[in-house]
Amino acid sequence: KIGEIADREKINAYVIGGFVRDLIIGRRNLDVDIVVEGDAPSFAKKVAKELNGKLHSFEKFKTATVTLPDGFRIDFASARTEIYRAPGALPEVDTAPLKKDLFRRDFTINTLAIKINGKEFGKLIDFFNGLKDIKEKKIRVLHALSFVEDPTRILRALRFAVRYRFDLGKHTEKLLRIAVKKNLFRTVEGKRVYLELKHIFEEENPLRIVNRMKEYGILKSISSGIIWDKRKKDFFERIRKVINWHKLTFGNRKKVNYPIIYFAAFLEGIHGKELEKLLKDFSIPEKEVDLIKNLIYRGKQLLKTLEKEKLKNSEIYNLLKSEPDELTLYIAAKTDKEKLRLKLLDFLGEWKEMKLAITGRDLKETGLKPGPVFKKILKTLKDKVIDGEIDNVYDELKTEA
Numbered sequence: 001k002i003g004e005i006a007d008r009e010k011i012n013a014y015v016i017g018g019f020v021r022d023l024i025i026g027r028r029n030l031d032v033d034i035v036v037e038g039d040a041p042s043f044a045k046k047v048a049k050e051l052n053g054k055l056h057s058f059e060k061f062k063t064a065t066v067t068l069p070d071g072f073r074i075d076f077a078s079a080r081t082e083i084y085r086a087p088g089a090l091p092e093v094d095t096a097p098l099k100k101d102l103f104r105r106d107f108t109i110n111t112l113a114i115k116i117n118g119k120e121f122g123k124l125i126d127f128f129n130g131l132k133d134i135k136e137k138k139i140r141v142l143h144a145l146s147f148v149e150d151p152t153r154i155l156r157a158l159r160f161a162v163r164y165r166f167d168l169g170k171h172t173e174k175l176l177r178i179a180v181k182k183n184l185f186r187t188v189e190g191k192r193v194y195l196e197l198k199h200i201f202e203e204e205n206p207l208r209i210v211n212r213m214k215e216y217g218i219l220k221s222i223s224s225g226i227i228w229d230k231r232k233k234d235f236f237e238r239i240r241k242v243i244n245w246h247k248l249t250f251g252n253r254k255k256v257n258y259p260i261i262y263f264a265a266f267l268e269g270i271h272g273k274e275l276e277k278l279l280k281d282f283s284i285p286e287k288e289v290d291l292i293k294n295l296i297y298r299g300k301q302l303l304k305t306l307e308k309e310k311l312k313n314s315e316i317y318n319l320l321k322s323e324p325d326e327l328t329l330y331i332a333a334k335t336d337k338e339k340l341r342l343k344l345l346d347f348l349g350e351w352k353e354m355k356l357a358i359t360g361r362d363l364k365e366t367g368l369k370p371g372p373v374f375k376k377i378l379k380t381l382k383d384k385v386i387d388g389e390i391d392n393v394y395d396e397l398k399t400e401a
Ligand code: ATP
Pocket: 017, 018, 019, 029, 104, 105, 106, 107, 110, 111, 150, 152, 153
């Protein structure tokens, strides 16, 4: 359909990048990127109209996003032809805008395109041997200055390598080592490093990526204070497990910031002042900074109490009930005490979700006068249920009353 619109508008359109890569590898990918050799926002507008989608355009960048009624997202970009040329410059004859656009990308596996209009519909366009590299399972940069141009690609290379179980190409690995040695990371805007780290923590297995970062000496160029020892690795592995448990238990019903749990664990152990500086350098949104600090500091404090004292279930419940799920997951993963971990997961999966079968109305029916005492009674009852001290709240209610 989009191809037909392109035909009618007489411009070429291509599906490119990650979607094509994942199509060939056989991995699910719900984000489609389309490049048009023309004006993307006005093209996207026509697509949105015909497919009943919602349109968001960014005129300044000549990009647009269309979200279809079923939630499917399509990003549109313009192949950079004359758009960014300085005013007054001579018009160039641009023979291969698409190729030029793809040449800016990070790795060959991300440079594949499929034409979706005209007689060549469905044709795979492969300027930089991306298909061969997918078959050989190699991550390769497009040119020798790639990591210098943008050092965040160092992180991206390791992320893709771990995700697809690909190796770095020999030359690419050499270039990566040189870039790390030159400490190029220091030149990158902190915010971009943070965003790439967050992408890493959104992956299925961040532990393996951070292991590779350590191998290549990248951790110390992010911050000299980052601790990566056996304890931290075990911590990461358990985070993966408690997150998987949480996803299985709640599906999409709860909005939880999973990557932030890894991020806090990653930074845990860095000293106060250094941590403050790092959080500032990364330009992390304030809300996330608060959450990270809450996990690290409050997490440490809570865990001390939880590990040392033998608390009743209801005491654990009252300690954690107003805290975000991220914090409970963080401490559930941090402790090496298996029994405590299971209790904390019980708290999240059961106690926190539990609704008492009786309400204030039931209390009224017993003849009690409404007042602050109601709250107290209900709380006592809930604590008793959580502690397994009562089976039937109605029977208990009679005695309590
Ligand atoms: P994912 O499956 O993680 O979403 P993706 O390939 O779609 O992978 P994005 O980070 O969404 O990754 O980037 C979209 C495309 O933009 C990539 O395919 C990549 O080619 C390009 N890209 C992103 N970041 C860079 C970068 N730092 N340098 C060059 N190209 C980049």
